[in-house]
Amino acid sequence: MKAPYFARNRCSAYSHHSAITIRSCRIAKIEENNSREILIFANSEALAVVYIFAAGLFFYFHRFMPNSSIVITGATGYIGSQILLALLARFPGERRCRVIARKSSDCSFLESLPVEIVRADMLDPLALLEAFRGAETVFHCAGLISYTRHSRNALYEANVVGTRNVVNASLHHKVRRLVLTSSIAAIGASEDGSPASESSTFQEWQRRNGYMESKHLAELEGLRGVAEGLEVVMVNPGVVIGVDRRNPASVSSSNEVLRLVYQGKLPFFPSGGTGFVDVRDVADAHLAAWEKGRSGERYVVVGSNLTFRELFARIGTLSGSSSGRAFMVPDALGLLAGLGGELWSMLSNRPSFISLESIRIASRILAFSNTRSEQELGLCYRELSETLKTLL
Incomplete structure (x- = not known):
């Protein structure tokens, strides 16, 4: 039996109203979801901006913070x-x-310089851990130079174990960069x-x-x-000479030998030759290696390759030199x-001025290329005559 007309229309109207209500709810729900997604997206963008800003601040303060510590050994x-x-100065x-x-x-x-002095031995790992706290950059210059046989153990401890402790x-x-003072002696x-050059194999x-x-x-x-994971750049200077003789920090055995030659007290020279460099160029090379050097690379720092005969002749031409004729x-x-x-x-039990090892190395003619340090570090080396005049 058919329902009355008004009843059918009422049901139809009810169904129509329900459909509209459901549709309205769905639209409201969709709009609510969209609003939530927009809100989540906006929050995500804001978080991303905050993270990027925080990372930028961390990078700036980690790398360029003016008060960050530079540690220097030696x-x-x-x-x-x-x-x-x-x-x-810089x-x-x-x-x-x-x-x-x-x-x-x-x-x-x-004592007269604005530096912090920390007493620690390179062979004491725990003392170094404490001394390096807060360091951003380390210049490791401490080491031992000796060409006597009985110094082999001391050389190993100072140069190898000491460097190992500094690296550790x-x-x-998490030091950002370590600049290691090496030597042309590490190249041979x-x-x-x-x-x-830097790519030469140690031979x-x-x-011994x-x-x-x-x-x-x-x-x-x-x-x-x-x-x-540590950034390490190695600087390989030649025989380092130079700086004003009135400067107490310029005392070195190489400078003392040059003064003896200048005063005419050393008229003999060995048959070999090697690379020489001004100590100011060596300092500039370390700073350039810190700022521009490639991690894992070494840089030969040599201004002039000379035989000892040529070096003695150069000293003899200086004003005031008492150096006369020298003999090989x-x-x-x-x-x-x-x-x-x-x-x-x-x-x-004291170091000797000469030894078998020093004579052997001084009797060889060694030469070194400074092309990489000039091209990558931008070094411009001083003339040997300028170095000698300043020193002597």
């Missing part, structure tokens, strides 16, 4: 002191410099006799030169740090003198 030594002076009052020195080191040179402390404190001679094991071996092994410690020492006679120096060193 700042009481010849090269380290010049690096410290260069840093203070960033007056902008960077905190912390100097690591042994308890036995004379720090009188540093830098890794622990090239295989074909051409000027050695000095068979010569303790100093050269220790510097090469120290570089391997630096490269191990690179493999573990035959290799055999030089080795005999080196042996005598070794015996004297063993008996006196």
Whole structure:
């Protein structure tokens, strides 16, 4: 039986009203969902902006914060002191410099400078961990130079173990960059006799030169740090000379030898030659390596390749020089003198001015290419004549 007309229409009207209500609810729900999505999207964008801003602040303060600490080991030594002076001159009052020195080191040179002095030994890992706290950059200049046989153990401890401890402390404190003072001794001679470069393979094991071996092994410690996530750049200076003789920080055995030649007190020279560089150029190279150097790379820092005959001749032309005619020492006679120096060193327990190792290395003609340091670090080396005039 059919429902009455009004009943059918009422049901139809009710259904129509219900459909409109449901549709309205759906539209409202969709609008609500859209609003929620827009709100979530807006919140996500805001969070992204906050994260980017925070990351930018962290990067800025981590890398460029003016009060970030620069740690220097070996700042009481010849090269380290010049690096410290260069840093203070370039960033007056902008960077905190912390100097690591042994308890036995004379720090009188540093007392008038705006630096923090921390007493710690390179062979004490725990002391270094404390000394490196808050460091952003480390210049590791501390080391030992010796060409006597009985110094092999001391060379290994100072140059290899000391560098290992510095690398470990830098890794622990997440230091941004470590600049390692190495040497051309870590490179040695090239295989074909051409000027050695950063890519030359170390070929000095068979010569049993303790100093050269220790510097090469120290570089391997630096490269191990690179493999573990630390930025390490190595600077390989030649024979470092120069700076005003009135500066107490410029005392070095190389400068003393040059003064003896200038005064005419050393008329003999060995048959070899090597690369020489002004200590101010070495300091500039360290700062450039910090700012521009590629991590894991080394940079030869040599201004002039000269034989010792040429070096003596250059000194003889300086104004006021008492250097007269000099004579080349035959290799055999030089080795005999080196042996005598070794015996004297063993008996006196003091380092000798000459030794078998020093005579052997001075009797070889070594040359080094500075192309990479000029191109990548932008170094412009001083003329040797300028260095000698300033020194002598």
